[in-house]
Amino acid sequence: MDFFPEHLSTYINQHTSIEDEVLTELNKETHQKFLMPQMLSGQQQGVLLNLLISMIQPENVLEIGTYTGYSAICMAKGLPQNGHLHTIDINDELEWIVKKYIDKAKLTDSITMHIGDATKIISTLPNTWDVVFIDADKINYSTYYDLVFPRLRVGGYIIADNVLWSGKIADKSAIGKDTAALRSFNDMVQADSRVTNLLLSVRDGLMVIRKNND
Ligand code: SAH
């Protein structure tokens, strides 16, 4: 997922705050027991998400795509006292590990996990969002954007992960459904006059988007 040269990525890791014990253990157990452990945010992105949440101080955060809970835990740790994070994942086989590590991280009061298809669950949640982290199936990124936008507060943020798609996004010879979906997502955001956006080249690329005043 990380398309930086290995020596550079190693250097960045060596100069970025390291994971605490709970996250290290979660990282290990994910690698031992789950498919595609490279989907887990990891040290650099975990710290970035934690810092962004600490800066924004949101009351309501929505995460679309929990996987084993690494990014949810990183974000929840940055929440203010009255802050809460809702996270959605379609895969019910993940529930036990997410719950286990939320518990170990002492974040049971800060995180609510929803199991099911995010395209269906999002509209059932009554909240207004201050931050939305989009990190589920790439094919639905534009759908998620349209679903959450009306209930994103003005001045709120959408952060979308993997928007560089290992560099394939800018490689004209790269084809495939996910690449195409991410290209049209990035183009749609860029063309949206309601937002200020930055394609941040951390790890696999994060689109950071603020909803502006009308
Ligand atoms: N945010 C995690 C990684 C998420 S990986 C982290 O950074 O650590 C992507 C996740 O999206 C997978 O766990 C997958 O089960 C989930 N997913 C895929 N399609 C989905 C859908 N339609 N609704 C909800 N979750 C979905």
Ligand code: CA
């Ligand atoms: Ca991701």
